[in-house]
Amino acid sequence: MAVRPVVATVQLGQCGNQLGLELHDTLLREAAASGDAAFLRDTQETFFRTTETTSSSQGKLVARAVLVDTEPKVVEGVMETARRSKGWQYDARNAYHQQGGAANNWSFGYKHLGPTVWSNVADMIRREFEAADMVGGVLLLGSLAGGTGSGVGTYVTEMLRSEYRKSLLLNGVVWPYSTGEVIVQNYNVCLSLSHVMQDTDGVIMIENDHIHDICTKLLHINHVTFSSMNSVISQHLANILLPSNRAVSVPLGGVSLTEPIRNFLDPVAHLCCHPSYKFLTLKTIPQMPSNTLAFCSNTWPSLLKHLRQMLIVNAHIDEAMDWSVQLPADRESGILTRMSSRVGARQPPTPQYQPPHHIVSVSNMLVLRGGQLSTADTVPFTHRALYAPWSFSPLLVSGNHWPLGGCDKTAALLSNSQAVAPSIDRVLSKALLMYDAKAYVHHYATHGIDDEAFTNAFMALEQALAHYKELSGST
Amino acid sequence: MPRELITLQVGQCGNQIGCKFWDLALHEHAANNAQATFQPSMSTFFRNVDAGGRDVGMPTGTAPIQFLKARALLVDMEQGVLDQVMKGHIGELFDGRQLISDVSGAGNNWARGFCHYGPKYHDTIMEKVRHAVEQCDSLQCFMLIHSLGGGTGSGVGTYVLQHLQDEFPNVYRFVTPVFPSEDDDVVTSPYNSILSLAQLIDHADCVLPLCNDALSEICAKVSTEEDKCRRSFSASAAQKSAGPQEVGKPWERMNMLAAQLLLDLTCSMRFEGPLNVDLNEVTMNMVPYPRMHFLISSLTGSIMNLRDTPAGGQPASHYYLRNMSQLFSDAFSRDYQLITADPKQDLYLASALLLRGDVDMADIRQNLARVQRGLRFVRWNPEGWKVGHCAVPPLNQPRSLLCIANNCCIADTFTELRARFMRLYKRKAHLHHYTEFVEQDHFEQSLRAVDDVIGLYDDARTSYGGDMAPPKRLQVVC
Numbered sequence: 001m002a003v004r005p006v007v008a009t010v011q012l013g014q015c016g017n018q019l020g021l022e023l024h025d026t027l028l029r030e031a032a033a034s035g036d037a038a039f040l041r042d043t044q045e046t047f048f049r050t051t052e053t054t055s056s057s058q059g060k061l062v063a064r065a066v067l068v069d070t071e072p073k074v075v076e077g078v079m080e081t082a083r084r085s086k087g088w089q090y091d092a093r094n095a096y097h098q099q100g101g102a103a104n105n106w107s108f109g110y111k112h113l114g115p116t117v118w119s120n121v122a123d124m125i126r127r128e129f130e131a132a133d134m135v136g137g138v139l140l141l142g143s144l145a146g147g148t149g150s151g152v153g154t155y156v157t158e159m160l161r162s163e164y165r166k167s168l169l170l171n172g173v174v175w176p177y178s179t180g181e182v183i184v185q186n187y188n189v190c191l192s193l194s195h196v197m198q199d200t201d202g203v204i205m206i207e208n209d210h211i212h213d214i215c216t217k218l219l220h221i222n223h224v225t226f227s228s229m230n231s232v233i234s235q236h237l238a239n240i241l242l243p244s245n246r247a248v249s250v251p252l253g254g255v256s257l258t259e260p261i262r263n264f265l266d267p268v269a270h271l272c273c274h275p276s277y278k279f280l281t282l283k284t285i286p287q288m289p290s291n292t293l294a295f296c297s298n299t300w301p302s303l304l305k306h307l308r309q310m311l312i313v314n315a316h317i318d319e320a321m322d323w324s325v326q327l328p329a330d331r332e333s334g335i336l337t338r339m340s341s342r343v344g345a346r347q348p349p350t351p352q353y354q355p356p357h358h359i360v361s362v363s364n365m366l367v368l369r370g371g372q373l374s375t376a377d378t379v380p381f382t383h384r385a386l387y388a389p390w391s392f393s394p395l396l397v398s399g400n401h402w403p404l405g406g407c408d409k410t411a412a413l414l415s416n417s418q419a420v421a422p423s424i425d426r427v428l429s430k431a432l433l434m435y436d437a438k439a440y441v442h443h444y445a446t447h448g449i450d451d452e453a454f455t456n457a458f459m460a461l462e463q464a465l466a467h468y469k470e471l472s473g474s475t
Numbered sequence: 476m477p478r479e480l481i482t483l484q485v486g487q488c489g490n491q492i493g494c495k496f497w498d499l500a501l502h503e504h505a506a507n508n509a510q511a512t513f514q515p516s517m518s519t520f521f522r523n524v525d526a527g528g529r530d531v532g533m534p535t536g537t538a539p540i541q542f543l544k545a546r547a548l549l550v551d552m553e554q555g556v557l558d559q560v561m562k563g564h565i566g567e568l569f570d571g572r573q574l575i576s577d578v579s580g581a582g583n584n585w586a587r588g589f590c591h592y593g594p595k596y597h598d599t600i601m602e603k604v605r606h607a608v609e610q611c612d613s614l615q616c617f618m619l620i621h622s623l624g625g626g627t628g629s630g631v632g633t634y635v636l637q638h639l640q641d642e643f644p645n646v647y648r649f650v651t652p653v654f655p656s657e658d659d660d661v662v663t664s665p666y667n668s669i670l671s672l673a674q675l676i677d678h679a680d681c682v683l684p685l686c687n688d689a690l691s692e693i694c695a696k697v698s699t700e701e702d703k704c705r706r707s708f709s710a711s712a713a714q715k716s717a718g719p720q721e722v723g724k725p726w727e728r729m730n731m732l733a734a735q736l737l738l739d740l741t742c743s744m745r746f747e748g749p750l751n752v753d754l755n756e757v758t759m760n761m762v763p764y765p766r767m768h769f770l771i772s773s774l775t776g777s778i779m780n781l782r783d784t785p786a787g788g789q790p791a792s793h794y795y796l797r798n799m800s801q802l803f804s805d806a807f808s809r810d811y812q813l814i815t816a817d818p819k820q821d822l823y824l825a826s827a828l829l830l831r832g833d834v835d836m837a838d839i840r841q842n843l844a845r846v847q848r849g850l851r852f853v854r855w856n857p858e859g860w861k862v863g864h865c866a867v868p869p870l871n872q873p874r875s876l877l878c879i880a881n882n883c884c885i886a887d888t889f890t891e892l893r894a895r896f897m898r899l900y901k902r903k904a905h906l907h908h909y910t911e912f913v914e915q916d917h918f919e920q921s922l923r924a925v926d927d928v929i930g931l932y933d934d935a936r937t938s939y940g941g942d943m944a945p946p947k948r949l950q951v952v953c
Contacts, residue, residue, distance in 0.1 A: 014751055071478070072515075073747045099478050099613035103755035104861075146756075179843060180860040181750070183760040183825050216837065223835040226749045432946035437855040437939060439763040455949075462951045 004045045005136030005263040007241075008128045009065040010121070010156060013102075013148030014074045015174050016141040017067055019230045021078045023141070023241075024048075024063045025086055026234035030242060034402035042243040046264060048088060049131055061088040064132070066124045067095040068156070070102045070113055070148045094128070096120045102147025106188040107449035109151020110195075117152050118159045125160070137168030137201075137265040139241075145176035145185035150192040161199035168265040169200045172237065175207040175423065184440050186431035191449070193424070194460035197278045202268040204280045205420055206233050210316035218287040218317055235405050236284050239367050239412035240267070244398040247368065247378075254300075254374035257399055267365045270396050271416045276467040277362045279420040283310050284412040285318050293406045300368070300376035303411050307366075308380055312358045314419045325358050327385040360471040361387050361394065361417035368399035370409030388471045421468045428461050478744055479611040480519050480754075481604070482547040482618045483635060486628025488653050489621035490549055490556045495727065496620070496734035497545055497565050503738055503870055507746070513538050516745040520546055521568075522610060528570060530610060546611070548573055548603055550635070552592050552627045553580040573607075575600055581626025585667040586912035588630015589674075600635055601642065608643065615744065616647040616754050618737065619679075623671040624655030624664035633674035640678045647754055649740075650679045651733060654814065654892065656688045663905050665895035666918075672889070673921035676928055680758050682769045683736065683879070684888070686814040690729040693774075696810055698728075735777050735869070736813065739877040742831055742865040749836075752829060752863030760861040761825045761881050767931055769885045773812045775805040776875025777831070799834060799874070803842040806878040807850065814888060821884035822940050823852045827861035829877040832868025839864070853939035886932035889925055896922070 011020030024047060031043035044050075044061065053059035063082070067090060069075045075097045083089045096117065102109040129135045138160055142149025153171070160169055173192070176185045196203060211232050215224045219232070241264050245257040261267070272278050285307045286298055306318045315321045364386075368376050378397050387394045404410045434440065435454060444454070484493030497520075504517050513523040518534040522544045525531050531541055545568040551557050557576050560566060575596055581588040608614055617639050621628030632652075639648055652675065655664035675682050743752045762768045776797055797805065806828075809817040830839065843860060852859065869875045899905065900918065909918075 071751065071753065073751065077747055100615060101751075101753040101755055103753065103759045105755075105759050147759075177840065178858075179840065180858050181862050182756075183856060183859040183861050212836070212840075222837075224837045225835055429946055429948075432948065434855045436946055437853070439853075439855055440759075442765050443759055443762075459949055459951065462949045466951050 003133045004042060005134040006049075006064055006128075006132040007046050007136050007264055008125060008138050009047070009063070010125070010138060010140045011065055011067050011078075012140060012142030012153040012156065013069055013146055015143035015146075016149050016153070017069060017074050017078045018226065019172075019174065019233060020065060020067070020141050021082060022227075022230040023234040023237055024065065024082075024088065026231070026238045027242060028061075028088060030238050030404055036402055039243055039400070039402055042260075046136070046243075047241075062091050063088060064128050065090060065094060066121055066128065067097075068117055068121055068148070068152065069097045070109070070117075070152065071099060072097045094124045096124070102151055104145070104182050104184055104188070105147045105443055105447065106151040106154075106191045107444040107447035109147040109153075110155050110191075111447045111449070113148075114152050114155025118156060121156065122159065122163070129164075135164070135167055136263040137170065138164070139170050139172060139265070141172045143174040143176065144189040144192050145182040146188065149174070150188040154192050154195045157196050158199050168263070168268055170265055170268050171196055171200045171203045173203055173205060174233070175205060175209075175427075177208045177212070178426065181208075184434075184443075186427050186434060187440065187444070187454075189427045190431045190461055191453075191457050194457035197460070197464060200278060201265070202272040202280050202416075203278055204237075204282055204414070205423065206236075206282070207316070207423060213317050214287050217319055218289075220289045232287075236282050236412065239284055239369065239404060239410060240264075240282065240365070240414050242369075242400070242404070244367055244369070244400045247373070247397040247399045249378055249397070250374075252374070254376050255368065255378055255397055255399060257373065257401075261398055267396055267398070267414065271363045271365055271414060274362060276464065277416050279416070279424070279464070279468075281415050281417065281419040282412065283307065283316060283415070284410060285310070286407060286410065287317070288407065290406065296407070298407075298409050300372065300409060300411075303409060304376060304378065304380065307411050307413055311361070311364070311381075311386070311413060311415060311417070311419070314359045314422070327358060327383055357472060358385070359418045361415055362391055362471065363387070363394040363396070363416050365396045365398065365414040367412040367414070368397070368409070369411075370403040370407075371401060372409070373399055373401070418468050418471055421465060424461060424465050424468075428458065428465065432458060478519055479546055479614050480616045480618055480741060480744070481607050481611070481614065482520075482545070482620065483550065483632075484547065485550045485619065485621040485632035485635065486625055487551065487553070487556050487622075488625065489619075489628045489632065490551055490560060491726065492620050492651075492653070492730045492733045493547065493549065494560050494563065494565060495730035496737050497547070497568055499731065499734045499738055499870070501543075501565070501568075506870055507867055511540050512536055513540050517543075519741065519745045522546060533612075543568060545569055545573075546607060548575065548600070548607060550575045550596075550600065550627070550631055552577040552588070552631065554578055572603065575603065581630055582908070583624075583661045583663050583667065584626045584908050585630040585670045586909040588626045588628075588632075589634045589670070590630075590912035592627070592631050593634030596631075597638070601638060604635075604639070604642075614643075614646050616649055617643070619648065619650045620733075620737075621650075622653035622655070623668040624653070624659050624661050625667060629667040629671040633671050633678070636674060636678045647680045647758060648678065649754060650675055650682045651737065652682065652684055653733070654684050654686045654888070656686065657895070659687075663899070663908070665892060665899055666905070666909065668892050669896045669925055670918070670921050672892070673924040676766050676924050680768060681754075681762065683740075683772050684769065684814050684885075685733055685736075686888075687729065689813055689815045690732050691725060693732060693811060693813070694725065694728040732774065732813065735774055736772055736877065739774065739777055739829060739831060739869065739875060742867060742869075743829065743863050746865050746867035748863070748865035748867070750862060750864040752827070752861070756861065757827060757879065761827055761879060763824055763856075763881070764931065766928055767824070767881065767935075769881070769928075770879045771812055771814055771816055771818055771882050771885060772880075773806050773878045774875070775802045775811055775878075776872050777869035777877075799838045800842055800845070802874065802876040803846050806876050807846055816882070816884045816888060818880050818882035818884050819850060821851070821882055821887075822936050823850055824881040824883070824935060824939075825856060825859055825861070826881070827863070827879045829863040829865070829879070830874065831865045831876075832872065832874035834864060834874050851940065853935065854941060855939060883932045883936050886929045889929050893922070893925060893929070
């Protein structure tokens with residue numbers, strides 16, 4: 001049996017810990033629901049380990065996770081919840097928390113608390129790695145709005161990079177609601193992203209606004225809580241983290257599964273091959289309320305057409321999309337004729353009419369889960385106009401026969417594309433507006449983040465943004 | 476899960492509010508602790524001690540409560556109030572070592588408090604503070620409760636504040652001062668207020684002022700609403716449970732408001748919730764510039780059980796529940812502000828919403844979007860909110876909302892206090908009582924400090940009150 005590279009998760013702050021709990025639970029639950037022993041075993045080995053069965057107790061399933069927070073309540077609550085109600089638990093030695101909180105202050109988290117946290121947490125991670133035969137990488141989960149996930153998380157990312165140069169690092173970062181959860185959130189987001197993007201292999205951007213929309217508009221959840229949002233986020237991440245096989249297009253149509261992807265974080269390396277492009281977005285389809293799942297039967301052509309349009313127009317939900325935005329004519333691919341017959345007449349580009357801009361990607365990963373993969377035509381996702389001219393083999397397709405989330409077919413798209421640009425742009429604008437008035441900067445200066453540090457952070461993000469915007473110009 | 480907070484109640488008013496606070500705190504924790512074990516949440520305010528007064532281990536949630544002692548220091552330069560406290564039903568929460576008292580009082584003279592009693596009791600007070608700090612595992616904050624109009628609360632209170640900063644610079648200092656009303660019967664209250672205010676400007680991290688007039692109006696309003704609800708609910712029920720129309724002295728109800736403010740402010744430190752907010756996050760988000768740390772608070776939801784104290788009688792809240800949109804509307808109305816002010820008419824620098832109990836995110840966001848339209852925010856923080864949600868509701872109510880705002884209208888409150896100060900100062904009235912202890916220049920310095928802060932808020936109104944200018948973007952070359 002091939003050795004499976006493991007993924008250790010570092011859960012940071014309230015958001016990271018609550019999300020991490022839900023994620024581990026979702027991974028295990030979905031893998032068990034597949035009914036396939038190999039699928040379950042692969043999932044368990046990657047994200048969990050089994051403690052030894054002794055004369056007094058059964059071996060238990062323990063998450064390969066480290067829980068970090070700067071205040072005690074959440075870590076203790078999460079550990080207790082796992083222990084009491086789930087079929088798995090956290091290792092009690094892998095929890096570290098302080099008392100005072102990070103005060104929503106990135107500089108306090110990064111400069112002041114980070115070193116103490118790392119000195120305690122480094123051993124926990126080392127222990128997890130030593131317990132594994134092969135290390136795939138580390139998944140860090142946390143929000144960007146506060147002080148722990150953002151500030152401490154940045155420091156931990158940097159330390160992980162310097163200690164484990166060859167391991168893959170993936171940061172799953174939760175963006176706060178744009179209408180505000182924390183007043184200084186825009187500073188914290190900018191400072192985090194500008195630092196983390198230098199050391200990480202990829203940043204998956206999860207936006208509360210988007211998840212909230214999915215909950216209300218697609219899942220029809222009346223009372224959206226952070227708990228319901230964490231379930232949705234976990235479902236999305238499960239799409240790309242559960243076992244899958246590489247898939248290739250076959251001449252007769254559809255895709256055929258080939259060898260298994262062993263290190264689940266490998267696709268990250270594929271997507272973020274260029275150091276200037278590290279930000280990823282995740283879109284999944286379909287998103288349906290659980291009570292309608294049984295009545296729904298989707299086809300791959302329909303799902304993939306909608307998902308492709310979500311990519312093209314940067315929609316986070318499959319609803320009220322702008323179908324008039326289409327890719328420029330490409331005679332070689334001949335795809336457009338099929339697309340344009342769908343809605344209205346495609347207008348030829350004239351000097352007066354400029355077609356609305358579509359999202360250009362560096363690379364994409366498409367994950368298909370469910371049956372009838374021979375009907376899944378992924379060729380439209382290889383359209384040249386979707387990618388920067390210097391991207392080669394920009395599309396990775398993977399899949400698995402086992403469906404996810406009670407839905408007979410699901411497709412997920414992990415994208416390194418311009419889809420990240422509007423959010424980064426918005427956060428940068430708001431941060432600069434606040435910085436212009438020098439509001440709150442004295443709190444950051446107390447812990448060593450001065451004007452120069454702010455300017456460097458803004459500059460780094462502007463550069464990242466410029467790189468992404470440039471992708472359009474070059475097509 | 477120790478995350479302690481030490482309360483310092485100074486002066487008559489400070490101690491009266493403080494006692495109401497301890498009473499409510501006990502009831503709040505009791506309501507959430509059916510097994511009477513020493514919960515981690517209790518360690519913020521209380522210690523669990525044995526008969527010898529020694530701490531009983533770390534709070535794990537399983538150890539039974541033996542004797543509770545409050546993490547508090549009670550200071551007064553007269554003995555009347557402290558004696559009453561010790562004889563009352565919460566007297567057991569304190570042992571003699573937590574009290575510092577004298578006999579003569581400070582004569583409603585800030586300078587006597589600050590320059591005579593402060594230094595006289597410096598060593599005693601600081602030693603007791605240090606003792607209380609040593610009993611903490613991870614002290615988060617000092618909470619000073621006092622009034623500004625008298626002599627002890629204002630003078631001794633601000634004296635201690637200064638020394639807390641010197642000796643424990645990393646521990647946050649939150650202050651809930653009671654501002655005197657216009658018709659306060661202490662003639663020298665304007666002097667005491669301005670002199671104290673100057674100290675709060677320099678030495679406090681966060682100040683949540685209270686005003687007797689506002690508190691009294693809120694109490695009257697809530698009582699009227701409760702009466703209406705009771706009458707409409709059931710005539711017979713109203714007859715059974717209503718006592719005399721005036722239940723409890725007015726001061727008691729006003730003190731309960733102040734006490735509830737402190738409980739709602741710290742609930743997230745103690746109890747779990749989907750979106751925790753610590754006190755250091757309040758300072759971080761609510762204080763955009765140094766010295767502009769004066770926050771206006773409004774309480775809705777949790778105050779609806781004023782009529783009956785939890786100790787006896789039917790909770791009046793049974794008849795008077797507010798839903799989310801009512802809570803939000805009330806929170807921004809001038810009627811529920813804890814000082815006499817109308818923040819809606821002025822410019823908001825920052826605002827925090829701390830919700831308790833049965834609320835959901837969608838409701839919060841919807842109501843936020845609705846109220847925001849009627850408010851003016853600084854141009855560099857057009858939608859800046861700090862939101863917290865604690866799962867545990869307040870006593871006898873399903874939900875509540877504490878709104879804390881950094882709003883320029885506080886400058887008007889200061890200006891009004893300043894005007895009262897000047898009316899006395901121009902004529903040098905009663906000045907000789909003070910110059911016995913301080914140089915007259917101290918008055919000038921204090922006035923300048925207050926003027927500076929008024930200036931900061933005025934500047935904010937003019938510079939940041941207009942429309943958003945687009946931010947300067949950095950030009951980059953790829």
